Structures are given as structure tokens and as C-alpha cells.
Amino acid sequence: MAHNANKDEQRYTDDNYQGARHSSYVPGWMVGTFQGYNPVHHATIRMTINSDGQMTATVDGHTLRGWINNGELHVGDEIFTIAESRDGFITSQVGDRQNQVAYHRVR
Template sequence: MLARRCQQWTAALVSLGLVALPMPAVAEQNLSCDSHGFKYRYCRADTDNRVELIRKHSLFDCREGRSWGYDRYGVWVDHGCSAEFRVGRDGHHDRNKAIGIGVAVLGLAALAAAANSRKQQAQQEAEGDVPAWAVGQFSGYDEQERVEVRLHILPGGGVTGSAGDHEFSGQWRNGQLDAGKQRFRVERSGSGFLATDVRDDRHRVSFRLASSGY
């Protein structure tokens, strides 16, 4: 059920990203605009607010803001300026922008999947299931009891083990480990975990992974 929800959330994020992708910009094109008799002239073109002077035809100076300029709907020239302009957006620029947005969407999808995985693990622990990293055989040394402790933890939460020559059985439930007559809070540490006695914080046992799986 949770895996299905994760797939649905990921699909929704990707769909949202596709909707957010920019519409194709105006194709780049060249436009000639000439100021005859030193008069003002307006040459219509869909510039998408992007214009670049690429070649001057007149002997007179073409200076942006003084003898030429543009707006969204065209290019104007004045004071004898005659030139060729590139208008519209570079398709390569827009492709890069689209790719960047697509990568961001995939990143969001990955974050959603990771968050769902953490939620699933928390739910498993709450229901008594053991997270994958805690399944297997572990060993540690109980300095307070001065014994070597070995544990075998099963996916369903069942625990068997030994403390020195004494064998015991127990249960993993809600992130806690019942081992014989003792109960420990469990915190992941490296490839193993740290078990802290719920009645005595000074009583701790560090377990290392001896063999994964069951």
C-alpha cells in the first residue's frame, strides 16, 4: 500500500514538473530595420524582449537607447541607424532551462520517495516489524554484567540470544528490545546499534553486526 502511494506521489510530482516546463519561446530570427532620411521607424516583430544588434548597415552610429531600441512587439531605429538585429530567444538556452527544471523535478521525486521510506520504516517499527538494518546476528560486550552478548533478530520481531552461558528469548517492538528480563531503547549506530537500558541510562551495550539476514 505504501509502495503504491510512493509511486503515485512520484508520478504526481513528475506531472507537475511537466506542466511547469516553459512553453517554447519565440524562435530566433534576424530582422533588418532602417532609419531612412534620419527618420524614426518602427519594425514590428515578436521579440520576446530579447534583441541583439548583429550587423550595422549605415555609416551612422547605432547606439542602443539613442538611435535604436526595442520592446516586446518590435524594434525601432532613428537618426540614420540601419542595422540587422537578432530577435527572439536562443533555443539552446531554453533547452538548458527545461533540462534544469526536469532535474529539479526528479530531485523532488527522490526526496518524496526518501521521506516515504522513512515513514514506512517508522510504521514498521510501530507495528512491531524490524527495520532491515536490524535483521541479523549481532554481538556486543555488556561491561556492567561483564558478559559477551549475542543476539539473533528476526524480521517479525522475534529475538533469541545468549549472555555468557545464559540463553534467553525476547522481542523487538516499537523501537525497543526486550532481552530476557531487561528492556533496551535501540538507536542505530554504524552497521550495528546502541542499546540503552530504559531503567538505567548508564547501562549501555554497543552491538556490531556479525551476520546480516536470517
């Protein structure tokens, strides 16, 4: 038990540790600021993902917050799968694959 307790303590000094509600690391290619266009909602989205998994997005002047967990984007009650692309990633809403957005890195 002492060995495992010591290992658990080390995670809190690791800058990449995602905290209690995160079960996986956020890959480096996913960290940064990205922009995409949602054709279903006719909206431009500017999204920033931090290394701790926190996500902030601006959509038509509104701010949305969410987080990355297990390779998925969680925003409110919605979950989006994430697939890496050449210069960013593509999100697809679980349960509505038509709601898909391709993001490219801007920073």
C-alpha cells in the same frame, strides 16, 4: 467494514507482518546476528534478531529470548531503547542508562 476487513487480511500474507503483539515493523538494519560486550555485567552477548521481531541472545552460556516492538527491545521485564549505529546498534536499558551495549553485525 468489508474494506477494512480485507486490508486486515492482507497483513497475514505479508512476510514482514509482526503479529498481534507487535505494533511496528523491524527495520532491515536490525535483522541479523550481532555481538556486543556489556561492561556493567562483564559479559559478551551474541544476539540474533529475526524479521518477525523475535530475539534470541546467548550471554555467558545462557539463552535469553525477547522481541522488538516499537523500536524497543523487550527481554523479560526489562525494556531497552535501540539506536542505529554505523555497523549495528546500541541498546540502553530504560531506567538505567549506564547499562548500555554497542552491538556490531557478525552476520
